[in-house]
Amino acid sequence: MANGRPSANGKKRGGTGTFTNPFSEWLASRKERKQALENAAAKSITNETARNESLIIDQLNCIDFAHSRLPKEVLEYKSNENQSCGDLEYASLVLANVLLKDPQTIKMDIREIDEKLLTLAMLFRQAVEQGDTQAAYAAKAALARGIRDIRTRIPQNQPELAKQFVEKNVQYLDGWITLVGHAQGVDRIKQNVDNQREVHNRDVQKDEQEKDELEHLILTDPDIAEAFETILDHDTPEERSKWADAQRKVHQMLIEQTLRGVHVKLNKRLLDGEEQKLITKKAQVDTLLAKLATLPIVEDPNLMNKYQEELDSLFKMLAEQDAEMEEVLRTAEEIEGRLKQLDNAPGSLMAREIAADKAQEFLDDIQKKQEVEIKSDEGRLKEKLERLGILTEEEQQELKRQAEEYEQQILQQAEETVEEAELLYE
Numbered sequence: 001m002a003n004g005r006p007s008a009n010g011k012k013r014g015g016t017g018t019f020t021n022p023f024s025e026w027l028a029s030r031k032e033r034k035q036a037l038e039n040a041a042a043k044s045i046t047n048e049t050a051r052n053e054s055l056i057i058d059q060l061n062c063i064d065f066a067h068s069r070l071p072k073e074v075l076e077y078k079s080n081e082n083q084s085c086g087d088l089e090y091a092s093l094v095l096a097n098v099l100l101k102d103p104q105t106i107k108m109d110i111r112e113i114d115e116k117l118l119t120l121a122m123l124f125r126q127a128v129e130q131g132d133t134q135a136a137y138a139a140k141a142a143l144a145r146g147i148r149d150i151r152t153r154i155p156q157n158q159p160e161l162a163k164q165f166v167e168k169n170v171q172y173l174d175g176w177i178t179l180v181g182h183a184q185g186v187d188r189i190k191q192n193v194d195n196q197r198e199v200h201n202r203d204v205q206k207d208e209q210e211k212d213e214l215e216h217l218i219l220t221d222p223d224i225a226e227a228f229e230t231i232l233d234h235d236t237p238e239e240r241s242k243w244a245d246a247q248r249k250v251h252q253m254l255i256e257q258t259l260r261g262v263h264v265k266l267n268k269r270l271l272d273g274e275e276q277k278l279i280t281k282k283a284q285v286d287t288l289l290a291k292l293a294t295l296p297i298v299e300d301p302n303l304m305n306k307y308q309e310e311l312d313s314l315f316k317m318l319a320e321q322d323a324e325m326e327e328v329l330r331t332a333e334e335i336e337g338r339l340k341q342l343d344n345a346p347g348s349l350m351a352r353e354i355a356a357d358k359a360q361e362f363l364d365d366i367q368k369k370q371e372v373e374i375k376s377d378e379g380r381l382k383e384k385l386e387r388l389g390i391l392t393e394e395e396q397q398e399l400k401r402q403a404e405e406y407e408q409q410i411l412q413q414a415e416e417t418v419e420e421a422e423l424l425y426e
Contacts, residue, residue: 034181041118052114053099056147059121060096065089069131079408088128091140091411095147098414104151108162116173117146123180127187134183134190134285141293141403142176144410149297165299171311172295178318179288186281193274200267207260214253224250287396288317293403 065088068075076086083090104110124139126132150169155161217224227246231254243251291314298307 030181030184034177037122038115038119038177041115041122049104049110049114052111052118053103056114056118056121057096057099059118059125060092060143063089063092063125063128065092065128068128070128070133070136071131074133074136079404080412088136088140091144092124094411094415095143098147098152102152108154108156108159108166110151110154110166112170113146113151113166113173116170116177117143117151119177120146120173120180123177127180127184132184132187134186134282135180138176138180138183138285138289141289141407142173142180144407144414145293145297146173146176148410148414153297153299155299161299168307168311169297171315172292172297175292175311175314175318178315179285179292182281182318183285183289186278186285189274189278189281193271193278196267196271196274200264200271203260203264203267207257207264210257210260214257283396284317286400288314290396290399290403293407294399 065075065085070088074086075088078085078090079087085093120139120142124136124143127135127139146169150173154165218228219225223246227244227250230247231243231251240251295310295314296307
């Protein structure tokens with residue numbers, strides 16, 4: 001459990017041992033999916049505020065927690081033991097009740113805010129049902145701020161200020177939508193790592209088994225042992241043409257073993273790199289989430305410019321993270337292609353031997369490239385934290401703690417408001 005939250009185990013898929021990148025297609029189309037969700041939300045929004053509220057409530061109430069792909073420990077985790085259910089479901093119930101029991105009564109146009117909130121509610125539902133832990137937490141935090149801290153604080157007695165307030169906070173909520181998309185990326189990288197670790201462990205076991213079987217043959221079969229000694233001492237192009245069938249058979253077994261070994265190393269190198277990316281990307285998402293969640297929502301016109309500067313700074317970092325996610329995609333696809341080349345190497349001994357040698361060269365290149373990328377990622381993260389005014393790990397943890405504590409306060413206050421409203425109705 002990290003930062004008071006349970007860690008989720010990604011879904012695992014069976015396979016033949018060949019690694020297939022599970023999030024390449026997702027990453028390639030994420031912008032289109034985001035646009036499609038926003039278009040769907042905009043299409044659903046009407047001029048009636050009450051209708052907009054009901055659309056958001058419907059999304060929150062329709063989340064299928066019972067059949068969610070999220071791990072049990074995530075669904076059942078409670079920040080407060082007095083809650084009737086886990087944090088995610090608790091937030092959906094409380095926020096839906098806030099809109100239901102304490103509806104917005106202002107007459108001004110807040111359709112743009114409701115459009116963003118509906119998009120976030122759709123993303124929250126999607127994340128919970130698909131099992132995207134990071135995205136679910138990000139969407140939950142965004143909805144808590146949007147419904148409780150923005151929608152109920154519009155300065156309706158000052159039309160010009162209210163218009164500015166709506167405009168700035170539409171941008172703020174748009175930043176949350178982007179961040180939820182990045183959180184989904186982290187969930188896909190984690191799924192990638194989990195799947196790849198399963199494939200790697202299976203390949204390691206198979207490689208060890210094949211080595212043991214070859215060693216057993218060499219120790220127990222005199223013909224195999226003699227052939228093994230011969231190819232070690234007489235492995236030149238001229239001498240290979242004179243090898244007997246037993247020597248060719250042993251040579252083929254050794255080449256297959258070499259290919260398996262290189263494949264295992266490639267998967268391990270890819271796994272190491274993806275795990276490092278997961279650590280870095282998760283740290284970026286967690287930090288930006290905490291910063292967005294603790295950014296004060298201002299109503300004072302004199303503070304609006306400062307608020308805009310904060311938003312611009314956060315948006316710049318979100319854009320940078322978007323570009324880095326593209327790098328993750330390109331690297332994953334490049335290595336995936338090399339693995340497929342190795343799997344599909346021609347059947348001739350010479351071709352497979354060359355494939356193994358080329359794969360080993362690529363493995364060395366990957367190692368050098370990843371060492372550079374790790375240092376670069378660490379440098380970029382450090383630079384971003386400095387720009388956010390965060391310099392130490394302790395400061396990062398404190399910011400996350402404040403964000404989670406503040407979100408919990410928002411939900412508890414919202415629940416109390418709903419309870420008071422219910423008493424009044426009685």
